[in-house]
Amino acid sequence: MFMKHTAVIAACLLAFIPSISHAASLSDASLFSKGAKFSDVKISPEGDYLSALTSHNGKKTLVILETKTKKLLNALNFPGNAEVGNYVWANHERIVLQKVYLKGWSDIPQYYGELFAINADGSRKKYLFGYNSGEQQTGSHIKKNTAINATAFILDPMPENNKHMLVNAIPWSSALSRGYDSLQDVYRVDLYTGKRRKIVTSPIGKASFLTNHTGEVKFVAGIDSQNKTQIFYRHEGDWLNSSKLNLGLTDFYPISFANNPDTIFAAGREDNHTLGVYKIDLTSGEKQLVVQDEDVDPSNYWINKKTKQLYAVEFDSGYPTYAFVDKQDPHSKLVKQLLASLPGHQIQIVSETNDAKLAIIKAFNDRNPGDYYLFDTENTKLEYLLSEKSWLDPDDMAEVKPISFTSRDGKTISGYLTLPAGKEAKNLPLIVNPHGGPHYIRDNWGFDPQNQLLANQGMAVLQVNFRGSGGFGGQFQQDGYQKWGSEIQYDIIDGTKYVVDQGFADKDRICIVGGSFGGYSALQSAIIEPDLFKCAIGFAGVYDLEMMFEEGDVQESRSGTSYLKDVLGENPQQLKAMSPAFNTDKLKASLLLVHGGNDERAPIEQLESLEKGLKQHKYPYQKLVMDDEGHGFYNDEHRAKYYNKMLSFLKDNLKL
Numbered sequence: 001m002f003m004k005h006t007a008v009i010a011a012c013l014l015a016f017i018p019s020i021s022h023a024a025s026l027s028d029a030s031l032f033s034k035g036a037k038f039s040d041v042k043i044s045p046e047g048d049y050l051s052a053l054t055s056h057n058g059k060k061t062l063v064i065l066e067t068k069t070k071k072l073l074n075a076l077n078f079p080g081n082a083e084v085g086n087y088v089w090a091n092h093e094r095i096v097l098q099k100v101y102l103k104g105w106s107d108i109p110q111y112y113g114e115l116f117a118i119n120a121d122g123s124r125k126k127y128l129f130g131y132n133s134g135e136q137q138t139g140s141h142i143k144k145n146t147a148i149n150a151t152a153f154i155l156d157p158m159p160e161n162n163k164h165m166l167v168n169a170i171p172w173s174s175a176l177s178r179g180y181d182s183l184q185d186v187y188r189v190d191l192y193t194g195k196r197r198k199i200v201t202s203p204i205g206k207a208s209f210l211t212n213h214t215g216e217v218k219f220v221a222g223i224d225s226q227n228k229t230q231i232f233y234r235h236e237g238d239w240l241n242s243s244k245l246n247l248g249l250t251d252f253y254p255i256s257f258a259n260n261p262d263t264i265f266a267a268g269r270e271d272n273h274t275l276g277v278y279k280i281d282l283t284s285g286e287k288q289l290v291v292q293d294e295d296v297d298p299s300n301y302w303i304n305k306k307t308k309q310l311y312a313v314e315f316d317s318g319y320p321t322y323a324f325v326d327k328q329d330p331h332s333k334l335v336k337q338l339l340a341s342l343p344g345h346q347i348q349i350v351s352e353t354n355d356a357k358l359a360i361i362k363a364f365n366d367r368n369p370g371d372y373y374l375f376d377t378e379n380t381k382l383e384y385l386l387s388e389k390s391w392l393d394p395d396d397m398a399e400v401k402p403i404s405f406t407s408r409d410g411k412t413i414s415g416y417l418t419l420p421a422g423k424e425a426k427n428l429p430l431i432v433n434p435h436g437g438p439h440y441i442r443d444n445w446g447f448d449p450q451n452q453l454l455a456n457q458g459m460a461v462l463q464v465n466f467r468g469s470g471g472f473g474g475q476f477q478q479d480g481y482q483k484w485g486s487e488i489q490y491d492i493i494d495g496t497k498y499v500v501d502q503g504f505a506d507k508d509r510i511c512i513v514g515g516s517f518g519g520y521s522a523l524q525s526a527i528i529e530p531d532l533f534k535c536a537i538g539f540a541g542v543y544d545l546e547m548m549f550e551e552g553d554v555q556e557s558r559s560g561t562s563y564l565k566d567v568l569g570e571n572p573q574q575l576k577a578m579s580p581a582f583n584t585d586k587l588k589a590s591l592l593l594v595h596g597g598n599d600e601r602a603p604i605e606q607l608e609s610l611e612k613g614l615k616q617h618k619y620p621y622q623k624l625v626m627d628d629e630g631h632g633f634y635n636d637e638h639r640a641k642y643y644n645k646m647l648s649f650l651k652d653n654l655k656l
Contacts, residue, residue, distance in 0.1 A: 046353060050067050056075075081101055091191065151169070203220070204220070265290065266280055298314065307329075360373070367398070415465050418452070543581040622649065
């Protein structure tokens with residue numbers, strides 16, 4: 001089950017020794033390709049222990065330390081291709097964690113719903129929940145902890161309840177396939193034995209539950225067969241579907257309860273605008289707008305873990321900002337205090353004790369991927385703990401500037417420009433880096449290792465939140481539907497020309513580099529504006545849009561096929577016109593194509609289709625294929641190999 005080796009503990013101990021080398025070898029791409037050494041730092045409910053995920057031999061290991069002495073107590077990992085996923089402190093001594101699996105066909109670890117538990121001192125290990133959890137009692141045919149074909153998510157760890165937690169279980173509709181449309185269950189699970197008791201079943205599929213401050217499941221929202229949001233609240237053991245809650249909101253998402261048991265905070269949008277946060281009375285159906293940004297959707301919701309009430313909403317309009325919903329909540333005052341104490345950083349309270357006397361603080365910005373601190377709220381003392389990437393000195397990193405410009409058809413488009421440190425921001429070589437997706441995600445202000453590597457080599461980097469990006473309101477996203485090969489690319493091209501016109505970039509030294517949809521954009525923009533880009537790098541790109549209906553994991557589900565019909569359309573001529581694989585005769589840029597052999601999102605057939613088109617026109621290109629990688633390179637060494645290849649290719653084409 002778990003592995004605990006002396007060698008692992010020794011390696012983790014070495015990880016806590018501060019780094020003494022920073023800028024001496026920043027030209028080494030491996031420094032930027034390395035994943036975070038530490039992440040997900042937390043403190044136990046009574047403050048006795050600290051915990052974090054650290055990387056050991058390319059896999060996540062959970063480490064547990066004494067808070068006062070910082071003595072390492074345990075280092076826990078799994079054998080084979082399994083590693084530690086998300087975890088919580090379920091009581092003063094016990095951690096519950098997910099077991100996830102590294103798969104070559106995915107860019108992120110895969111989770112099949114297994115929950116494990118272990119005490120801080122390494123005792124009482126237990127498989128709590130999952131398809132492999134059955135244990136036979138001695139002399140009996142009755143299982144002590146029966147297996148269940150469902151994916152478990154921790155709904156409420158109830159840290160003040162020393163024995164139980166609440167688990168949201170999504171049943172499998174087929175082997176290892178989550179049945180999101182099915183009715184979901186909530187179980188009360190014993191933290192030490194794994195014994196479970198069903199508390200409630202959702203009255204609707206695609207359920208989102210809320211518990212109140214005492215751990216009662218009191219609210220659920222879900223989607224019906226007509227794709228409409230239905231809202232239920234629990235009264236005297238029954239789910240009541242309130243006909244009064246015809247809220248007129250789309251993309252509805254419950255956030256937390258408010259200051260009385262019949263009121264909640266929820267996000268939703270009216271008339272396709274940006275998401276607003278509303279206070280909703282569940283008995284009367286009245287809604288009150290609490291906060292809404294004119295330009296962007298919320299990026300984070302911050303909840304007081306003790307009261308389970310929303311106290312702040314985070315927005316990323318250019319730079320990240322907080323809107324304090326409850327200005328009297330101690331957390332609101334604490335965040336303001338910390339923002340003043342650590343100027344130039346965004347602050348997040350990521351973990352705290354039950355009494356809120358000790359808290360783990362993460363501070364980060366565009367030059368710093370993250371530092372963690374222990375904050376003593378009673379004595380107002382801030383103690384540095386560790387950094388995600390201590391080998392990178394923030395003083396050597398590049399600034400990321402928010403920008404905005406007007407597109408050719410009059411839309412305001414935003415983005416970010418990363419500028420090399422120590423160089424005049426004038427006539428720089430420029431790398432355009434379109435984000436993936438393209439829908440439901442966006443670029444944000446912050447630290448990006450690839451962009452920092454490029455800036456370290458003297459290049460500026462442009463990121464454009466083109467129409468179709470998520471986070472800027474429903475209409476802005478829908479404006480990109482069926483416009484993948486046209487208006488979306490025009491926004492990327494207009495942003496590139498804007499940066500040139502402002503004097504930041506040299507018009508004769510521009511390349512475009514992107515992954516996933518960004519890989520598609522790298523080729524498609526170079527086809528539309530063949531004289532603008534000297535070179536293009538497509539990483540895990542889709543190049544044949546019609547093939548998306550036949551190959552890859554999106555089309556494997558009915559919802560995925562419906563999504564493709566919405567965002568691509570079904571006109572074969574239009575799909576071919578927007579596919580780089582069928583328009584290679586328009587290219588002038590030098591090409592580097594990078595792909596994972598086990599990519600399920602953009603399968604290798606996508607690359608082969610593009611290669612067929614290139615070969616038909618005898619168009620030269622370079623290629624790098626990693627047979628055992630998926631949609632993105634999860635392995636640090638593979639990323640370093642790609643970074644080195646990318647740098648060499650860019651320098652050759654930009655004459656650096």
